[in-house]
Amino acid sequence: MLSDKQIVENFHVDKIIKNYPRSGQKRVLLIQHHKYGKVILKIVEGDSERVRREIAIVTENHFGNVPQILEMDSYDCNDEKGIYIFEEFIEGDTLTNILKKSKLEISDALDLANNMLSVMVEMEEKRIVHRDIKPDNIIKKKNEEWYLIDFGIARVLDMNSLTLTEARIGPHTPGYGAPELFQYSKKDIDNRADLFSLGVVLFEAVTGSHPFLKGDELNRNEIWYNTITVIPQSVVIDGDKDMLLMGLIQTFMQKHISRRPKSVKQAMQWFQSVKEEIIKGGI
Numbered sequence: 001m002l003s004d005k006q007i008v009e010n011f012h013v014d015k016i017i018k019n020y021p022r023s024g025q026k027r028v029l030l031i032q033h034h035k036y037g038k039v040i041l042k043i044v045e046g047d048s049e050r051v052r053r054e055i056a057i058v059t060e061n062h063f064g065n066v067p068q069i070l071e072m073d074s075y076d077c078n079d080e081k082g083i084y085i086f087e088e089f090i091e092g093d094t095l096t097n098i099l100k101k102s103k104l105e106i107s108d109a110l111d112l113a114n115n116m117l118s119v120m121v122e123m124e125e126k127r128i129v130h131r132d133i134k135p136d137n138i139i140k141k142k143n144e145e146w147y148l149i150d151f152g153i154a155r156v157l158d159m160n161s162l163t164l165t166e167a168r169i170g171p172h173t174p175g176y177g178a179p180e181l182f183q184y185s186k187k188d189i190d191n192r193a194d195l196f197s198l199g200v201v202l203f204e205a206v207t208g209s210h211p212f213l214k215g216d217e218l219n220r221n222e223i224w225y226n227t228i229t230v231i232p233q234s235v236v237i238d239g240d241k242d243m244l245l246m247g248l249i250q251t252f253m254q255k256h257i258s259r260r261p262k263s264v265k266q267a268m269q270w271f272q273s274v275k276e277e278i279i280k281g282g283i
């Protein structure tokens, strides 16, 4: 792993502003770059096919509400090889941090759903599944829209799986991943897996509590067991007296793919009519 000093020397960094917690072979830093200004630098050790795909997915598509990649290349310094990315810095808070303070008002939740669904509609058209939609990977840009980040385990549906382990277990974050990611059967996975995760995120955002995590789970297996068995109770939320939004969230979270909306596009149309009704009712 490169030291902070080596990073400053090798990547045109004027200053390291912040180090985000490391995960695996990936480092994420907020830096002051001599040309780009304040940007995110992601450094991934090793020559990983998966990282190249993540980068390709974002650079080859111009998704709205996804940070832009400004520069990417491989590096080879101090006996370490890998790939680096300079990425647009979305100044704001992650949904995780926002929810630590309080749950979302319905108007914020509607914006969140709208922004996420619009990225997901674009992804569906390109046959890309994100597979890791969760509060850590969603940022609210200051006084602006919500952004989806971290395409680290995204997958283009028409491509072959990368590794056997991945094919067997399926990468995911317990608590947000859809049942079919765990009970991995490649043919069952499509953009409705992301709809499930979005349903969990929205449920957590509007109720303030996670539908499958109660805090006393001991391990991933227990969380998976909850994901597959627990039926979240509908909760009346302010501004949604007819439970239109709650009803929609519930269908996103259906355990069986066949009971969710048949596509993200259809989910978006349904969402738009729910949103209109809620706004008509006055919020």
Ligand SMILES: Nc1ncnc2c1ncn2[C@@H]1O[C@H](COP(=O)(O)OP(=O)(O)O)[C@@H](O)[C@H]1O
Pocket (backbone or CB within 6 Å): 020, 021, 022, 023, 026, 028, 040, 067, 087, 088, 089, 090, 091, 094, 136, 137, 139, 149, 150, 151, 152
């Ligand atoms: N473009 C960005 N703008 C602002 N913050 C970011 C950006 N990319 C990543 N982060 C922050 O860094 C954290 C880790 O980055 P992420 O790409 O999600 O990597 P990981 O694979 O470690 O989850 C995020 O949860 C977020 O807080």
Ligand SMILES: [Mg+2]
Pocket (backbone or CB within 6 Å): 136, 137, 150
């Ligand atoms: Mg992440």
